[in-house]
Amino acid sequence: MTFTVVEERLVAAMAVLWRSGDRERAWLRGSTLPIWREVVAEHKDASPDDAAIVTCALTRVEVMDADEAMGWVAAWVPSGPTRRVVGVVLSYLASGNPRADWPTIWARMGGKAGGWTTEGLRKRYGRSITIICEKLNAKRSGGLSVSTCKIDRP
Secondary structure (H helix, E strand, O other): OOHHHHHHHHHHHHHHHHHOOOOOOHHHHOOOHHHHHHHHHHHOOOOHHHOOOOOOOOOHHHHHHHHHHHHHHHHHOOOOHHHHHHHHHHHHHHOOOOOOOHHHHHHHOOHHHHOOOHHHHHHHHHHHHHHHHHHHHHHHOOOOOOOOOOOOOO
């Protein structure tokens, strides 16, 4: 598995999650809006924003592939800021952008107030995807921990 293949699987999984009504994976979206709508609904009458989620039919294969890919993140990417960076980048890529625009992602992560640099975000994301790639390759090779994951992007 290469960096690009792992990233493509995670982006595809993000697209499946967006089409599903599964709110358990809301941490990956990088915002608290879905949770906030639940809190606000307790304090006021229902609004059009609180309408039932309409989902597209998903195949079992799509759901299994998405669950597998999100399992990689859950197992090998540390929770907290690192996982949030991965979620923001995957959301950005899944929305149709061909490459991560690090200044835009930096702004979504809080910009200067977030204490991040664009290079720091890029490295954290790259290391996370590389760790997933290395773990998957070690698993496939029977536990040999030879680093075969290379970032094959310019």
